[in-house]
Amino acid sequence: MNDVSPDHLCGTGPRLLVPDVVLTPDGPLESHAVVVADGSFGAIGPAAELERLHPRLTPVRLPGHALMPGFVDTHHHLTQSFGAALAFGEPSEIFRRVWAPLEGALDEESAYVAAKLAALESLRGGFTTVADAGTRAAVEADVVAAAARDAGIRCVLGLLCNDAPGEDSADVMAQAHKHLARYDTDDLIHPSLAVSIPEAATARTLRESACLAAEAGAVVQIHVNEHLVAVERSLVRHGLRPLEHLHHVGALGPQLVAAHATLLTPAELTLLADSGAAVSYNPVASAWKGNAVAPAALMAERGIRFGLGTDGTRGDAFRLADAAESAQRLAYGLASGDSSCGAGWTWLEHGARGGADALGLGSFTGTVTEGAAADFLLIDISTPEMRLSWDLPWELVRRGNRDQISAVFVGGRLRLWRGWPTDWDGPALVRQAVELSRSVLERAAVTRTHPTSTAARAGRHRGRSVAR
Structure with missing residues (x-):
């Protein structure tokens, strides 16, 4: 410098x-x-x-x-950092085979270190705010809050409100109330609610969490229309697509952050525009393990609120902005002859100010403006x-x-x-994460469908499918 x-x-x-x-x-x-x-x-x-x-x-x-x-990551899973390199080459819905078992193997120490490691990577990549969509680890949300706070990153901290099947809805909502009130005076932690996917919560909980978040000025983070199988499950169960189901039960509104939102019909785009709901556009996740690319340029044109998210893929904001523009050009721009696809500024804007707005922090961060x-x-x-x-x-x-x-x-x-x-030992954290991740992965029942790249190369030379 x-x-x-x-x-x-x-x-x-x-x-x-x-x-x-x-x-x-x-x-x-x-x-x-x-x-x-x-x-x-x-x-x-x-x-x-x-x-x-x-x-x-x-x-x-x-x-x-x-x-x-600073950039705003509108969709992350901070406690999944120990398994970030397990996602390569995997088909969709790896949360069932990788993320759920991995987070289930975390204890308080390993969850803290995993979250702080993810926060460090995000800061290194230019993110000053990150939204955590709620950990599945059997630890208090405050463990993740402590990790983010100690790392020095601003965090919109989700609390999972899943209550289907077998959960007590009243207890889930009581915990949600406590979570939203817990960080009132915290400089860096902004509480939010979360539901893994719409089918993970009852209609009542989806509706009540939406109302509670709206009253508190917070957001509800939900994975919506990420994979084709999820859309089809919703159609079979409810006769409605996931976003339509959220609208039907009264959970669609400005408090919603719909993570991914890749498989959208024209009617669903209208629902997003009319409701004021926000979207987390995750282009790298689409490339790595998704079924489609969210029509973000069309969302921008229709005034649909959205920010950019990593989904924990890699905490590099400039590569995310590049992927956001490139994905639009490849998925939509080439077919229509659109060589601009947002003219550059669109992706910087939604990578910062748009992301802050999507998370309910638009009046607080995301711009270099007075106050x-x-x-x-x-x-x-x-x-x-x-x-x-x-x-x-x-x-x-x-x-x-x-x-x-x-x-x-x-x-x-x-x-x-x-x-x-500048005020804590980053290399020491990385060394600790290396040691802890080994024991966590040893006891996690992770199932991968794709071999390592070395094994895939060897299998191809022997004439075997690389997917086995």
Whole structure:
């Protein structure tokens, strides 16, 4: 970072930051600066003007850098990080064969380490906020909250409200009430409710969780229309597709974050638009294990709220934005001759501000604006890939990468410097995760249908199917 060290950026007092470019809702602005104070953006404007208005603040000059909002991951499973590399080559609905048994083998220590490891990867990839869709591990949600808080990432923390079959609906809702009230004064944890898939909860619980979340200003995270088999199960059971079922029971509204939403009919798109529900668009998950790509460009055109999500695939925000644009071009743009597919800015916008809005935090984070939480990145734009700049938003989507992230701030505090935490031992956590993951996977009844790449290669040479 040229002559700047992390010492210039640490601390909690007011700071005047002067990068080459500030990425605002109006686009990239040169010769601008920001004042960060009390965890928020205190002022944003021309650098010379802010230096004149704040003579007691020593400007921290950041040559060769852009200051931009942190990305928002609208769909993650933090306690699944020990098995992230088990998803490669697997067919759909691996939650039954991989994620459920893996999370079932977690104890309190391993769940904490797995969640903190996922949070570290997210921060390294430029995410300042992450939505956890609720752990299946037999631990309190506060274990995941502690991991996120200790890592220094903002977390929309889901509590699973599944009550079918055999659960006591009244007890489920009582726990939901407690969860939503538990983090009222927490700086980083924002509680939410979650249901794994619509069929995992009774109609009553789907309806009551929606009402409860709406009253609390929170969201309900539900996997919707992710896989063809899930759509067909819903049709057999209810005579309705999953999104139609949620509408029928009174659970469709602005409080819903529909994760994936890939297999949508025109009628379902209308339901989303009319209800104000939000979608988590997960393009990497579609490529790795899905059945379709959500029509995100069409959603944008119809005013459907959506953000970008990783689904825990990889915590790299720039690669996610690239995948978001590429998936739209491959799935829809090529057939219609649309060479723009969102013009770059669409995916940056929905990767930050749109994601914050989808999670109910639109007035709080996701933009570099006065009064918003100071959740932001410092991006090195002096690299060979970025130095010849003509259109910064497009370049960040198509050519940006995690290695260019010099610093990550959450709530105005420097959390990562060049990929590693500034106030806790990241490498030590990774070593601990390696040791714990071995024992967890040994006792987890994980079933994979695809061999490792080495075994698949050997099987192909011997004339056997790689799927066995």
